[in-house]
Amino acid sequence: VLSLANELRTRFSAVRDQTEALAAPLSAEDQAIQSMPDVSPTKWHRAHTTWFFETFVVLPHLPDAEPHDPAFGFLFNSYYETVGARHPRPQRGLISRPSCSEVADYRVAVDRRVAELLDRIDEFDDTTQEEILGLVELGLHHEQQHQELILMDIKHVLSINPTEPAYRTGFDRLEVDTSEPAGWTSHDGGIVRIGHDAGEGFSFDNETPRHDVLLQPFEIADRLVTCGDWLGFMADRGYHQPTLWLSDGWHHICGAAWDSPGYWFAVDGEWHVFTLDGVRPVDPAEPVVHVSHYEADAFARWAGARLPTEAEWETVAAGDAVEGPLVGEDPQAAPLHPTATSDSGLQQLYGHVWQWTSSPYVGYPGFTTAEGAVGEYNGKFMSNQIVLRGGCCATPAGHTRPTYRNFFPPHTRWMFSGLRLARDAA
Ligand SMILES: [Fe+2]
Helix, strand or coil, rough: CCHHHHHHHHHHHHHHHHHHHCCCCCCCHHHHCCCCCCCCCCCHHHHHHHHHHHHHHHHHHCCCCCCCCCCHHHHCCCHHHCCCCCCCHHHHHCCCCCCCHHHHHHHHHHHHHHHHHCCHHHHHHHHHHHHHHHHHHHHHHHHHHHHHHHHHHHHHHHHHHHCCCCCCCCCCCCCCCCCCCCCEEEEEEEEEEEEEEEECCCCHHHHCEEEEEEEEEEEEEECCCCCHHHHHHHHCHHCHHHHHCCHHHHHHHHHHHCCCCCCCEECCCCEEEEEEEEEEEEECCCCCCCCCHHHHHHHHCCCCCCCCCHHHHHHCCCCCCCCCCEECCCCHCCCCCCCCCCCCCCCCCCCCCCCEEEEEECCCCCCCCCCCCHHHHCCCHHCCCCEEECEEECCCCCCCCCCCCEEEEECCCCCCEEECCEECCC
16 A cells, blocks of 8 residues: 555656646636636636545545635536535636636645645555545546646637637647558457456546447548548538538537638638647648537548447557557647658557547446545536547547547537548448
């Protein structure tokens, strides 16, 4: 237990520091804005991840612990009904106080308390030790999820500014001029096992239990759909052919007047894209990103293919290493945008875009939620959302795995979402 506590203490510092490194290029003004209800201010993410440790790790376990500030439980609870009332999500951008520096103080204070708890771990009985260590582990993976949210949310915030400011400057993007046409990886189908094995390291509850699934023979594209592919869809009036679209999707794109991916806009007839490094012309070789499930589904139909199911995706991905341009220790050195590939074989599983599947987000057979507040983490969102697989250019290294189930409503696209195609075997 002591070595596990020590290891967690080291990882705790690293993960907490990485959040601060992501926020470092942002001014206090940048960090306060909420540009739409789905987006949370950077300052809120920094405080909420701290609230998670304070509420679930420190206060219930450290005997003399008091809340850092009695108002923070109301301001920084995201969605946990079990722990009480909270400030409305769409109004997070109206909170000018606490200031960024007061949030920084909050982080330091809670960091000290978590470290103290881990130092004193041997004062607790076995069950409590296990509970504390499990909650710290969960808190770290929770904070890594919010690190990705910080990047996707600030991208939206900055994109609203008519001066189109970049999150950072000076990053040298690797140029890959060509991308080969997609090839196909085939699978014979049959009974396969998917989901996370209990005892094989950390997973969220929604990745379990591991279970059997029957697959028909299928093929899956060995690379992601590119901007060049997407320009073909647009040129063929893909956004204007109702027969390509799900009914909900057609209504959504008509209402939202979408005719291109998120963050695309035309300048003198040429498509440009807003990125965390600022605006530049669309690169046809790069994977397309910021498309909704509706758009991904329509594109796949137009291409004579379909989206993979999550079981198909996991089955082909399971043998491959989890690697790619994920966000490492120095976030400012990561591409923070999907990159093209000219390599052959199964490519771009991780570190580029979250890949839409055709699978609704529901519990696996035998799925149960934990008792208490932590049981609200995943299970209660299993309605009207779609699973995405992989991991994107904003995902922290070490945070994703083949069994990881991300999920979003089908009309959303402010996260780094893209697609790879699949089809039934001939
Ligand atoms: Fe959260």
